[in-house]
Amino acid sequence: MQILIIGGFGYIGSQLLESLAAHETYRNYDIVVVDNWSYGRGMAPLQALFESRLPHFRSFCLDFSEPGDDTFRDLVRTSDFIINVASLTQVPSTNLHEKYIIDGVRTLTGLLTAEGSGRLRKVIDISSTSIYGPVRTRMPEVAPPYSEQVYPDPAIALHNYAASKLIAEKIWQSEHCRGLPFTVFRLSTVFGYAVGMRYNQFVNQFLVDAAAGRRTVLPGSPDNIRPFVHIRDTAELMLHLLDHKPETNGEILNIGAARLNPRLGDLFERLAALLRNEFGLKPDYGFAAELGLPTLEESYQVDFTKFETLVKFPLRHDFESGARELVTRVLGRA
Numbered sequence: 001m002q003i004l005i006i007g008g009f010g011y012i013g014s015q016l017l018e019s020l021a022a023h024e025t026y027r028n029y030d031i032v033v034v035d036n037w038s039y040g041r042g043m044a045p046l047q048a049l050f051e052s053r054l055p056h057f058r059s060f061c062l063d064f065s066e067p068g069d070d071t072f073r074d075l076v077r078t079s080d081f082i083i084n085v086a087s088l089t090q091v092p093s094t095n096l097h098e099k100y101i102i103d104g105v106r107t108l109t110g111l112l113t114a115e116g117s118g119r120l121r122k123v124i125d126i127s128s129t130s131i132y133g134p135v136r137t138r139m140p141e142v143a144p145p146y147s148e149q150v151y152p153d154p155a156i157a158l159h160n161y162a163a164s165k166l167i168a169e170k171i172w173q174s175e176h177c178r179g180l181p182f183t184v185f186r187l188s189t190v191f192g193y194a195v196g197m198r199y200n201q202f203v204n205q206f207l208v209d210a211a212a213g214r215r216t217v218l219p220g221s222p223d224n225i226r227p228f229v230h231i232r233d234t235a236e237l238m239l240h241l242l243d244h245k246p247e248t249n250g251e252i253l254n255i256g257a258a259r260l261n262p263r264l265g266d267l268f269e270r271l272a273a274l275l276r277n278e279f280g281l282k283p284d285y286g287f288a289a290e291l292g293l294p295t296l297e298e299s300y301q302v303d304f305t306k307f308e309t310l311v312k313f314p315l316r317h318d319f320e321s322g323a324r325e326l327v328t329r330v331l332g333r334a
């Protein structure tokens with residue numbers, strides 16, 4: 001059995017590899033990472049780490065959006081499970097999103113349909129709840145919480161990252177892909193410690209800055225409402241879907257929980273209190289809109305009913321447990 005992880009040396013990919021290494025069955029599968037090493041120096045230590053932790057691990061430095069790559073074609077043909085977590089998430093607007101997200105999914109689905117998918121048991125692709133960004137202001141007739149039926153026109157997306165995710169979703173839903181065992185996650189913003197952690201996003205950035213004694217300027221304003229999900233819940237959910245729940249095939253799912261979809265002002269007050277009370281830290285932060293700085297205001301309350309009823313996978317981690325673990329690691333008290 002072979003599991004192919006595209007973009008496997010990123011934040012979510014690194015936790016997926018950790019979770020696979022801890023899994024009684026999957027750890028013995030052939031695990032293959034394809035990653036174009038977009039972020040350079042962080043990648044080599046991950047490669048060495050998982051070569052030592054997983055008995056049958058291989059990795060290839062290549063750009064999966066390039067059609068005609070023989071190595072990638074062979075890996076797709078021989079994989080039982082494929083998880084695509086490739087994107088340039090550090091950059092909200094770059095024309096590389098069209099190449100890496102849209103062309104990437106075109107190349108992957110093209111190979112899956114051309115080569116036949118006899119061996120393929122599951123493919124998971126990741127969209128984002130940021131596709132809901134323009135709904136509040138540009139589609140005021142749609143009442144929150146937003147379900148998967150809401151599909152904003154990519155032309156009104158807040159950035160070309162979200163526009164590219166919306167177009168990629170349409171490719172999966174096209175006639176061409178009918179019958180493929182795919183599930184697309186509209187994933188909430190991820191937080192929490194992982195060996196390949198990203199720092200440049202909301203919760204992680206706030207926690208790391210506070211531990212380092214730095215001020216954080218958070219995007220948007222305190223009244224914005226945003227959904228989050230813990231990194232380990234994200235990775236374990238992906239593994240759970242690999243050999244379970246064929247009823248999720250062909251589906252797009254909002255991934256998160258109502259209790260993890262707070263008003264940002266309330267969330268950061270809670271986290272700041274935890275850092276003060278439990279770690280003696282003095283978090284210093286402000287929201288860009290309040291400070292008069294240019295910022296994108298994204299605010300959306302998401303409906304997770306379909307995920308909860310179809311998958312019934314408990315999201316075990318909350319903001320407090322995730323924050324405690326991350327700050328303990330950063331402060332070296334683990």
Ligand SMILES: NC(=O)c1ccc[n+]([C@@H]2O[C@H](COP(=O)([O-])OP(=O)(O)OC[C@H]3O[C@@H](n4cnc5c(N)ncnc54)[C@H](O)[C@@H]3O)[C@@H](O)[C@H]2O)c1
Pocket residue numbers: 006007008009010011012013034035036037038039062063064065084085086087088089090099100104126127128129187188189190191198201
């Ligand atoms: N982290 C989040 O909060 C979040 C939320 C919603 C959706 N997502 C989506 O989940 C996926 C993973 O997110 P992440 O936080 O791990 O991102 P990340 O930026 O940490 O990792 C992405 C990885 O993909 C690789 N990559 C990029 N383009 C590639 C290409 N053309 N070929 C091969 N490899 C390529 C990069 O080198 C990197 O290692 C992305 O699709 C992202 O859009 C993430």
